[in-house]
Amino acid sequence: MSRITWPNGARCAAAITFDMDADSLIHIAAEDGWRRAYPVSMGRYGPTVAIPRIVETYRRLGLKQSFFIPGWCLETYRQAVETILEGGHEIGCHGWIHENPLNRSREQQAGDLDRSLDAFDRIVGHRPSGYRAPVYQVTEHTVDLLLEREFIYESSMMADDVPYLIRAPNGNSGGDLVEIPPHWGNDDWPPFAHYEEIGYMMPVRGPSEGLAPFFEEFEAAYEAGGFWMAVVHPFLTGRLARWRVMERWLEGVLERGDVWFATLDEIARHVLAERDRGADIRIEQFPYYTERQQ
């Protein structure tokens, strides 16, 4: 059996995914978050200033990419949602208000998802095909809940370099979920987040220095003929100097002509088509554990 091959003979698949958390983070982190105007303003930079900048770059370069947005942010930042949709980009589900699924029961997790899907119906006009868990916290219930709601992919778990399949006990009738794996080496929290209220006080890196590891990760994926994905945030990587670095890198990479930049929805559907033609795609059984290991 052959491994995944990419469309049109592309050597590598790639995606920049923005999680537009905005100020949801501070409302979850502190009961008085609504009073804390500085972190609220830091989050608001994303939908109001960074999103138009990012979407304009993608328009100029002819790219369609994916954004993950909590339902509460869809409600609160409708202009940003409209800008993203006008650009032809994908919006995936990212919880209701960035609640940590680990702190929620199965029923509560189902309720958060359904509340978010209701916001998609009203504001986006269609349901999302993909999900990224707030703070990457997939629980033992998440995969079942997503399959029940006909999601086709998930993007929070880290068990491979390239997309793979997750099979859950209740998922056999509905098929497998495609996992599109992130990892911390391609995430902008470690180099750029400085956010005392949520316990994240990293020494902020310069724009080129902070993004250099992403590009090194890309070169390895390109050489291997694999997959590269950045997980970034409008209020961090969408800031002026950092986005300038990312934008120039994108211009250079696109000149190679053999990198397939796509939305995660396109990548997930391609992986399912590759599975159907018999490509060798690894399957992870889920959940990993059903009780405490000791």
Ligand SMILES: [Zn+2]
């Ligand atoms: Zn997030």
